[in-house]
Amino acid sequence: MKPSRMNNTCIVPTLLMLWMVLSGSATRKAQEVEETENEREFDYMRGSEKGPRHWGELKKEWSACKHGQMQSPVDLSCARVKIIPRCQLLQTDYFSSNATIVNRGHDIAIYWKGDAGSIDINGTEFFLKQCHWHSPSEHSINGRKYDLEMHMVHVSVENKIFVTGAFYKIGHRPDRFLSQLEKEIEHLVDGKVERQIGEINPSGIQTRGNMYYRYLGSLTTPPCTEGVIWNIDRKIRTVSEAQVRLLREAVHDQGKPSAIECLLSRVVCSECGLVTPLATSSAPSAASSPTTPLATCLLRVRPHPRVPLHRRDLRWATTTPTVSAVPLTGTNFSASNWNRKLIGVRFFAKGCKAMLGPINDTEESRSPRDDDDYDTHTASIAAGSVVSDASLFGYASGMAQGMATHARVAAYKVSWKGGWNG
Numbered sequence: 001m002k003p004s005r006m007n008n009t010c011i012v013p014t015l016l017m018l019w020m021v022l023s024g025s026a027t028r029k030a031q032e033v034e035e036t037e038n039e040r041e042f043d044y045m046r047g048s049e050k051g052p053r054h055w056g057e058l059k060k061e062w063s064a065c066k067h068g069q070m071q072s073p074v075d076l077s078c079a080r081v082k083i084i085p086r087c088q089l090l091q092t093d094y095f096s097s098n099a100t101i102v103n104r105g106h107d108i109a110i111y112w113k114g115d116a117g118s119i120d121i122n123g124t125e126f127f128l129k130q131c132h133w134h135s136p137s138e139h140s141i142n143g144r145k146y147d148l149e150m151h152m153v154h155v156s157v158e159n160k161i162f163v164t165g166a167f168y169k170i171g172h173r174p175d176r177f178l179s180q181l182e183k184e185i186e187h188l189v190d191g192k193v194e195r196q197i198g199e200i201n202p203s204g205i206q207t208r209g210n211m212y213y214r215y216l217g218s219l220t221t222p223p224c225t226e227g228v229i230w231n232i233d234r235k236i237r238t239v240s241e242a243q244v245r246l247l248r249e250a251v252h253d254q255g256k257p258s259a260i261e262c263l264l265s266r267v268v269c270s271e272c273g274l275v276t277p278l279a280t281s282s283a284p285s286a287a288s289s290p291t292t293p294l295a296t297c298l299l300r301v302r303p304h305p306r307v308p309l310h311r312r313d314l315r316w317a318t319t320t321p322t323v324s325a326v327p328l329t330g331t332n333f334s335a336s337n338w339n340r341k342l343i344g345v346r347f348f349a350k351g352c353k354a355m356l357g358p359i360n361d362t363e364e365s366r367s368p369r370d371d372d373d374y375d376t377h378t379a380s381i382a383a384g385s386v387v388s389d390a391s392l393f394g395y396a397s398g399m400a401q402g403m404a405t406h407a408r409v410a411a412y413k414v415s416w417k418g419g420w421n422g
Contacts, residue, residue, distance in 0.1 A: 041058065041059075041222070042055055042058060042221070042222055044106070052065075055222050055224065056068075056224070058222070059222070059223075061223050062222045062223045062224060064218065064223060064224040064225060064226055065222055065223070065224035068218055068224055068226050069226075070216055070217055070218055070226045070227075071217065071218045071224060071226070072138070072139075072217030072218045072219070072220050072228065072230060073138035073139045073140075073217070073220055074139060074215065074217060075139070075140045075141070075142070075143060076139055076140065076141045076213045076215075076232065077141070077142060090119055090121075090164070090207075090208055090231070091119065091120040091121075092117070092118075092119045092120075092203075092208065093117045093118055093119070093120070094116060094117035094118075094128060094201065094202040094203045095115075095116065095117050095201065095203070096116075096199040096200065096201040097112045097113065097114040097115055097116040097117075097199060097200070098112070098113045098114050098196075098198060098199055098200075099111060099112050099113065099116075099196075099197050099198070099199070099200040100113060100194055100195065100196055100197065101181065101184050101185070101188065101194070101195050101197050102193065102194045102195075103188040103193050103194070103250055103251060104132070104251075105251060106221065106251060107132045107133060107134055107247075107251060108132060108133055108185060108188065108247055108250050108251065109130050109131065109132035110130060110131050110132070110181075110197075110200060111129065111130045112128060112129065112130065112200070112202070115127070116128045116200075116202050117202065117203075118154065119154055119162065119164070121162060121229070124156055124160070125156060125157075126154030126155060126156045126160070126161075126162040127154060127155055127156070127157075128152060128153075128154050128202055129153050129154065129155050130152075130153050131150060131151060131152045131153065131202065131205060132150070132151055132153075133148055133149070133150050133151075133178075133247050134148070134149045134150075134151070134220075135147060135148045135149075135244050135247055135248050136148070136149075137149035137167055138220050139165065139167075139230075139232060141167075146167040146168060146169050146236065147168055147169050147170045147239065147244050148167070148168035148169075148239050148243075148244055148247070149165060149166070149167055149168070150165060150166045150168065150205065150207075151163050151164070151165050152164045152165075152202070152205060152207060160227065160229070161219075161225070161227065161228040161229065162228075162229045162231065163228060163229070163230050163231065164207045164231045164232075164233070165207070165230065165231065165232040165233065166205075166206065166207045166232070166233045166235075166237055167232070167233070167236045167237070168236070168237050168238060168239040168244075169236055169237075169238060169239070170238070170239060170240065170241045170244060171238030171239070171240070172238070172240075173238045173240070174238075174239060174240035174242070174243055175237065175238070175239045175240070175243060176204060176206075177204040177205045177206070178239065178243045178247075179243075180204070181197070182243070182246060184197050185246050185247065185250050186246065188250045189246070189249055189250045206237060207233050208233075209233040209234060209235040211233075211234040211235070212231055212232055212233045212234050213230075213231070213232045213234060214229065214230065214231045214232075215229075215230050216228070216229060216230070217230050
């Protein structure tokens, strides 16, 4: 919830392959698992000595608020993210447990005192600790903020943090989970800071969509701990105007500023889809090391097979080029199957084959489309590069090793039937 310390303009798109960059190895252990509850130590007023721009200076342990490179919230920019609808659902196992509702000054939160269950992410169990609400939303999609955003905070035994989130817009249908808490929240409006509310079942919170954004970020208030995995449902749910008003009145919120950080060395992805970190670095020169770290953002899907790319999509280009879609064929594909939705499509595999050996045509597809008719594309200056120790579901550490560092644009689709061989 900090004013932006940089502009929100993406620099040129570059490629990191799906299977290279989705490894859990980059998930950092959180040193602090809770946000600061005493709001007297900080505030949200622009220009205040305790405001967001100064959070990192107020305490040594809050330095990430100023110097962190993976801060939240961010704009999820759904136009730059390919959402794939056949994703693996989140594996949750929630159950009723005694809870306390707390007015933290900047939001209303529910803390489960006992074991309220957990969520399983790629074999790691994250235990539910609390949930809370922000109005307006902290994250945004294509610059749009929503009336309410809910966060469920989970912590593993290794103190890694996983947050599931959901957006709400004001509508005719109230949120059922909030409905059962309205009387308890009303008591907090009367000045009480904390209240025991008995057993609450978190299963009543609706966050289990099958399309969602995931990225590596931070807590949104001090200490701004990084290494937090964010998982935000793409579905927009409804909440009543009265429910939003109640949450805001409880914390005497007249609309705290909550600026969106640009995606800086972050990853935004769908669970089974493409990752899109953005960068603020300049273009690599001819003398650049082949291990120069690269970052990506997806180009907008365009409706025609041959269109000029806008100059802002190609910050490193001196002219505005035109690229053509090129249908490629494989054992399960032909030119007639091509749906003409991609631009500049080529299959780059030189780097992968050099490291991993020949492509196995029984498992991988030499095509910009997979066998379920999904397609995506990115712009690349490092076509076919490889990152070690990566897997399909998570975040990767390491660097992309560019092979075509001066290519103008090379659109690329990672296609697979059962996964990359090797």
